[in-house]
Amino acid sequence: MQNPATDARPRYRERLAPSLWLLVTVAVAGPMVSLVFVPIGSTVALVLGAAVSALLVLGFIAATPVVSVEGTVLRAGRAHIDVRFLGEPVALTGEEARQARGPALPARGWHLIRGGIDGVVVVPDIDQDDPVDTWTISSRTPDRLAAAIRAAQG
Secondary structure (H helix, E strand, O other): OOOOOOOOOEEEEEEOOOOHHHHHHHHOHHHHHHHHHOOOOHHHHHHHHHHHHHHHHHHHHHOOOEEEEEOOEEEEOOEEEEHHHEOOOEEEOHHHHHHHHOOOOOOOOEEEOOOOOOOEEEEEEOOOOOOOOEEEEEOOOHHHHHHHHHHHHO
16 A cells, blocks of 8 residues: 655745846946956956856845745745645735735734735734734735645645
8 A cells, every 4th residue: 555645746836036127236236346446457356346246146036035835835935834724815916915015014924025026915824822913925926826825725
């Protein structure tokens, strides 16, 4: 008889990468570094400027959080929770998402919010022992994230 294995394939996975404009802005630090080192030598300045730009862009990309639903676990950045402790997810965009990220953001909630990403998924935390009331998570495809949470729940 075979051992029953749970399906651990990701139902949903999204990297909340910074926008292209933010990466371009960060890369502008390279030419500024080059200007500082021009008195030492133009080749040194060019190499250092290119290295600083590349390292900053790669660092920003590597540090971006990942949102995923794997099996029955929702992971948002470094945090994770079993979906059995979550209520019905609500996918929001536009003005509703702006309200959820701003004035309606609960003080006792867990938040993974990224600028430049319009969509938000708000999920109530129904675990009585957890001090967190809701999870508010940025997503470029909030409807897909909410559907993945629902599929993992049931």
